[in-house]
Amino acid sequence: MYFEPGQTVLRRCWRGGRITFLQATRVIEDGERGLLLWLPAGATYWRIMTGDGRTHHDGTLDELGPDAVLRPLVWSGNDLLMWQRSGEPWSVWWFFRQGRFLSWYGNLEEPFVRWRDGDVRGVDFADNALDVLVDPDLSWRWKDERELVAKTGHLHYWDEAQAAAIRADGARLAAVAQSGAFPFDGTWCDFRPDPAWPVPRRTAGWDRPRAVRADPSGTMAS
Incomplete structure (x- = not known):
C-alpha cells in the first residue's frame, strides 16, 4: 500500500499503548526511495504533556503521571521534510x-x-529517544543521550542490550551522513512547497488502534 502525493498522513508515535506524539503531514512522494512527508511551520501537532508543561522527554509515562495527556501545540520555527524507508530504524x-x-x-x-x-x-x-544531528558540512553530534540512559530498564522502553542496539543504529546513520550518501547527498535540500497547499490537519479516526506489522514492507492490511 503506497500513499499518493497530496494525501494527509498521520504520523503517530506510540509508547506503552498510548500515542505520545502526533503530526498531520502531507505526502510528497511514496515509492522506491521511501516515504517523504511535509510538515509546515504553523501546523498544529499533539504531544503528551502534563499541566505544568513536562513532556515525554522529561520522564517515562509512569513518571509523568495521569495528568499527561495529548495536548495541541503549534509547530513553530522550521518547516520540515521527513523521510523514512520501510525496515529502517530511523x-x-x-x-x-x-x-x-x-x-x-x-x-x-x-x-x-x-x-x-x-x-x-x-x-x-x-521513538527511541536518541537522535543524530547532522550539519550541512556533514559533521554530526548526538542529541538526547541522557534520555536514552534515563529510560533504559523502565517498563515500556528498552533494556541495556536494546539501548546498545539503538546507539549502534545511530552510529550507522552517522556513518551514512559522513559519507555524503543518500539521503545526505543534497537530495531535497532545494525543496520548495507549493504555497497554495493548505496546512495538513488531523482527521477523524486519528485515535484508531496501533497498526501491527503484516509483512516486511512495513504495510498493514487495511
Whole structure:
C-alpha cells in the first residue's frame, strides 16, 4: 500500500499503548526511495504533556503521571521534510527556514508501519529517544543521550542490550551522513512547497488502534 502525493498522513508515535506524539503531514512522494512527508511551520501537532508543561522527554509515562495527556501545540520555527524507508530504524528530517535548508535531523525509532482505515491514513512507530544531528558540512553530534540512559530498564522502553542496539543504529546513520550518501547527498535540500497547499490537519479516526506489522514492507492490511 503506497500513499499518493497530496494525501494527509498521520504520523503517530506510540509508547506503552498510548500515542505520545502526533503530526498531520502531507505526502510528497511514496515509492522506491521511501516515504517523504511535509510538515509546515504553523501546523498544529499533539504531544503528551502534563499541566505544568513536562513532556515525554522529561520522564517515562509512569513518571509523568495521569495528568499527561495529548495536548495541541503549534509547530513553530522550521518547516520540515521527513523521510523514512520501510525496515529502517530511523527517519531523517530536513529543517528549512524561509525556504533555506538548515540541517538534517536523524530521529532514531522503530521501523514504521503504514496503515489505512477508510479515508484515514497513517504511519505508526515508537521513538527511541536518541537522535543524530547532522550539519550541512556533514559533521554530526548526538542529541538526547541522557534520555536514552534515563529510560533504559523502565517498563515500556528498552533494556541495556536494546539501548546498545539503538546507539549502534545511530552510529550507522552517522556513518551514512559522513559519507555524503543518500539521503545526505543534497537530495531535497532545494525543496520548495507549493504555497497554495493548505496546512495538513488531523482527521477523524486519528485515535484508531496501533497498526501491527503484516509483512516486511512495513504495510498493514487495511
